[in-house]
Amino acid sequence: MQPNVVSLxxxxxxxxxxxFPPSSIAPGLRDLDDSLRCPICRELYTAxxxxxCGHCYCSLCIRNSLSSKAECPICRQNASEVHIRxxxxxxxxxxxWASGRDFILGLLKPQEDHRTSPSVDSQGxxxxxQPDSPSKKRKRTTDDxxxxxxxxxxxxxxxxxxxxxxxxCNQTVPERTINQHLDSxxxxxLSEASSSGTRGQQKEQWSKVFGNSGITHRNKDxxxxxxxxxxxxxxxxxxxxxxxxxKVSYNxxxxxxxxxxxxxxxxxxxxxxDACIARHxxxxxxxxxxxxxxxxxxxxxxxxxxxxxxxxxxxxTRKHSVTDVVAYQKEHKSEFxxxxxxxxxxxxxxxxxxxxxxxxxxxxxxx
Amino acid sequence: xxxxxxGSATALRRLMTEYKQLTAQGVSAGWNVHCWYGxxxxxxPVTLTLDFALAEGPISESDFFTWxxxxxxxxxxxxxxxxxxxxxxxxxxxxxxxxKMKFDPPLFHxxxxxxxxxxxxxxxxxxxxxxxxxxxxxxxxPVQSVEKVILSVISxxxxxxxxxxxxxxxxxxxxxxxxxxxxxxxxSVREQLGL
Numbered sequence: 001m002q003p004n005v006v007s008l009x010x011x012x013x014x015x016x017x018x019x020f021p022p023s024s025i026a027p028g029l030r031d032l033d034d035s036l037r038c039p040i041c042r043e044l045y046t047a048x049x050x051x052x053c054g055h056c057y058c059s060l061c062i063r064n065s066l067s068s069k070a071e072c073p074i075c076r077q078n079a080s081e082v083h084i085r086x087x088x089x090x091x092x093x094x095x096x097w098a099s100g101r102d103f104i105l106g107l108l109k110p111q112e113d114h115r116t117s118p119s120v121d122s123q124g125x126x127x128x129x130q131p132d133s134p135s136k137k138r139k140r141t142t143d144d145x146x147x148x149x150x151x152x153x154x155x156x157x158x159x160x161x162x163x164x165x166x167x168x169c170n171q172t173v174p175e176r177t178i179n180q181h182l183d184s185x186x187x188x189x190l191s192e193a194s195s196s197g198t199r200g201q202q203k204e205q206w207s208k209v210f211g212n213s214g215i216t217h218r219n220k221d222x223x224x225x226x227x228x229x230x231x232x233x234x235x236x237x238x239x240x241x242x243x244x245x246x247k248v249s250y251n252x253x254x255x256x257x258x259x260x261x262x263x264x265x266x267x268x269x270x271x272x273x274d275a276c277i278a279r280h281x282x283x284x285x286x287x288x289x290x291x292x293x294x295x296x297x298x299x300x301x302x303x304x305x306x307x308x309x310x311x312x313x314x315x316x317t318r319k320h321s322v323t324d325v326v327a328y329q330k331e332h333k334s335e336f337x338x339x340x341x342x343x344x345x346x347x348x349x350x351x352x353x354x355x356x357x358x359x360x361x362x363x364x365x366x367x
Numbered sequence: 368x369x370x371x372x373x374g375s376a377t378a379l380r381r382l383m384t385e386y387k388q389l390t391a392q393g394v395s396a397g398w399n400v401h402c403w404y405g406x407x408x409x410x411x412p413v414t415l416t417l418d419f420a421l422a423e424g425p426i427s428e429s430d431f432f433t434w435x436x437x438x439x440x441x442x443x444x445x446x447x448x449x450x451x452x453x454x455x456x457x458x459x460x461x462x463x464x465x466x467k468m469k470f471d472p473p474l475f476h477x478x479x480x481x482x483x484x485x486x487x488x489x490x491x492x493x494x495x496x497x498x499x500x501x502x503x504x505x506x507x508x509p510v511q512s513v514e515k516v517i518l519s520v521i522s523x524x525x526x527x528x529x530x531x532x533x534x535x536x537x538x539x540x541x542x543x544x545x546x547x548x549x550x551x552x553x554x555s556v557r558e559q560l561g562l
Binding site for chain 1: 462463
């Protein structure tokens with residue numbers, strides 16, 4: 001979504017859960033934002049997928065990670081690309097969240113200013129839980145729902161007291177209970193909604209995140225089933241037409257065949273065998289990750305190619321810095337001399353070698 | 368250094384996010400994070416002035432791939448009272464590969480190489496195992512973060528892992544003559560502080 005190249009001036013554009021106030025002020029929001037982020041890239045999920053252990057990542061992130069180590073980065077269960085399953089539900093949650101995020105942040109601002117007056121007591125209650133440390137974060141999510149059940153009833157009336165008319169029975173119902181009201185076949189009203197407790201509230205919060213799909217629910221019996229149907233209609237699975245690219249065992253292939261694979265997708269075939277293999281590998285990864293998005297969010301092949309090109313350029317420039325060996329030697333002559341001198345003085349020392357290889361200047365500490 | 372500057376955009380974004388989170392969380396979590404360009408310190412709740420001078424000036428992208436961390440010696444250890452500088456060097460494929468951490472000046476500790484490089488399992492990829500004692504489960508994985516590593520390092524300062532020693536002399540001393548080890552550490556802490 002965001003442009004890939006960032007300079008510091010753009011660092012304000014880096015979004016993270018701490019954009020939201022701690023849960024003593026806005027219960028659950030920080031945790032919500034946190035849980036909609038890929039644990040690898042720390043950004044909102046792009047094409048979220050789950051492994052067989054249930055952990056969720058961006059498709060491209062986990063494909064990259066699996067290519068270096070075939071395990072789930074969180075629980076370390078063995079995993080491979082065949083275990084990757086799309087998670088369209090998560091994708092639509094994230095999409096809604098991404099579009100509503102700034103709006104919610106905007107809503108929070110005035111609230112923070114007001115917080116002296118109306119919400120004082122609920123805030124005071126919540127603030128005896130210690131502010132976040134990330135290790136506690138997960139555990140506290142459950143606490144939050146408990147305390148917020150008490151705290152929220154005081155808070156929410158201030159925020160959304162809006163009344164709406166039920167499209168079915170024309171009764172006036174508070175906006176926040178409209179979904180429950182409709183789900184129950186126009187039987188539940190204000191009083192019932194408030195007695196339905198934490199569960200009802202949670203459900204309603206989620207339906208808010210999902211958009212307003214709840215409004216179309218009619219039959220009380222078929223409510224659940226309908227919801228599922230709706231999901232399907234809303235974003236039909238994209239499996240239909242395109243299949244993911246299979247993995248290729250390059251070792252048994254001749255150069256020509258690898259090049260053919262590349263031309264098949266309209267990719268350049270320049271560079272040596274290794275370059276071609278790397279290019280094709282990356283392409284398969286990008287292509288398959290793209291398929292894990294819902295069709296509406298997919299990138300065009302051109303966009304993918306551009307991404308591949310960008311990746312390759314970054315790769316090349318990194319290698320390029322050592323291609324001009326003579327100049328490099330000249331430039332670093334003194335350093336080489338110093339290192340040689342050092343190496344002679346000491347017994348061959350692994351650490352100084354490796355440090356030199358990675359381009360770090362070793363600071364002499366033996367003076 | 369220029370090689371590091373060309374680290375992938377993903378790595379850069381992830382680093383910026385972590386940095387932002389570290390600085391922001393520092394306040395809310397009651398941690399003491401001391402921060403100015405690419406430089407931050409984590410310590411146990413000891414009072415330290417909060418100083419957010421991030422706005423002090425733009426840093427080039429290359430700076431984001433080397434951080435400096437100030438670590439306070441944990442309480443009730445011989446390192447107490449010390450302030451240690453460590454340099455974190457991030458690879459361009461971070462977070463797929465772990466970063467490197469090096470104390471400068473080096474610390475006298477069983478798990479720190481004489482040149483200052485920290486030897487801790489959380490910073491090793493599952494592939495390399497210099498000491499053959501580490502469980503795969505405690506190795507680096509892309510979901511680890513600077514914060515978690517620093518926490519591990521702080522607890523390592525308090526409790527050395529003698530099974531995978533990096534400084535053999537120090538290991539030996541620690542095992543055989545703990546009092547002398549503590550004396551040396553305390554003395555070096557004092558020297559570093561210029562006392």
